[in-house]
Amino acid sequence: MIDIIPNWHPIWVHFAIALLITSAGIFLLFGWRAGPANRPSDALIVARWTLWLGVIAAATALVTGYWASGSVAHDDLGHANMMLHRNWAFTAAAIFALAAAIELRKRHDARASVFSICLVLAGGVALAVTGLKGAENVYEHGLGVKRLPQVSAHEHSGHEHSASHERGIEAGDENHAATETHSHAHAETPLMEQSEAAMEGADHPAILVAARLHAAIAAGDVDTLRSLLAPEVLIFESGGVESSLAEYAGHHMPADMAFMKSMQEEVLSRQVFDAADGATVVTRSRVHGTFEGKDVDLSSTETLVMKNVDGQWQIVHIHWSSS
DSSP states (O other): OOOTTSOOOHHHHHHHHHHHHHHHHHHHHHHHHHOOOGGOOHHHHHHHHHHHHHEEEEEEEEHHHHHHTTTSOOOHHHHHHHHHHHHHHHHHHHHHHHHHHEEEEHHTTTSHHHHHHHHHHHHHHHHHHHHHHHHHHHHHHHTTOOOOOOOSSSSTTTTTTHHHHHHTTTTOOOOHHHGGGGOOOOOOOTTOOOOOOGBBBTTTTHHHHHHHHHHHHHHOOHHHHHHHHHEEEEEEEETEEEEEEHHHHHTTTHHHHHHHEEEEEEEEEEEEEESSSSSEEEEEEEEEEEEEEEEEEEEEEEEEEEEEEETEEEEEEEEEEOO
16 A cells, blocks of 8 residues: 555545535536426436446445544544544435435436435535544544644644643744654653662662653553553643543554654653552653754653552553643
């Protein structure tokens, strides 16, 4: 498959939309008029052919859409919207298919069936809602998107890196805007520096878990990351939220790994606060390096809340912030 295409659904769905909306418009304008010698007008013939071809394209779009639903990463919110998109698509396709069957049977009639005209109008409305839900899949939930631009919002995964807006950074600050998307610091690279004096409780198990988390993100070690994060982990970042490991893994985790792979981190301080059944680790650090041709130099704070369940430490909450 062509590298830039995650699946074929977007191609076929646009054929269906163009043909069916065009057909509905022609039916509305000319379907009720008879042609010369009480034969179908040229406009009606075009309307019928675009309807039949549109239904074929819609069937192909449904098949490729089913394939796409199982091939793109998505979270619970994305899944719910994807199901709405699917249901509206089936509804629209069924309406147009019924109109196509009627017009195929009455293809020699000089006028379109009144029922067919009503059907294609209803189908057009259903198709418009389908298209809206499909747009939300991409632009709100990021389904099928291979890479997000380095800007200040990431709605699909629940992250919203809007710190540049919160601090009133001017639009002319190109370097800051380009790097703000990955403005948090939460990985240890082989070149990471850290002050032993600043490490309180350096031998505490929770401190070791924090270090393993950072190393796993920087190394792209998904298995280790999954072992450290609780399934219900809650992640806060610059006003955005991801509410589970599945949501994070399906969306922002790969971007974090790609970013931190290029960074060096200097841990300025790391403290651990014990609790009855766990601990909280608070880290201040400096992250610097070059990402996608842009220089990055950020100050970061991180809070990790961990629970100790039968001797197994897992992270249940993360809060990342940077400036």
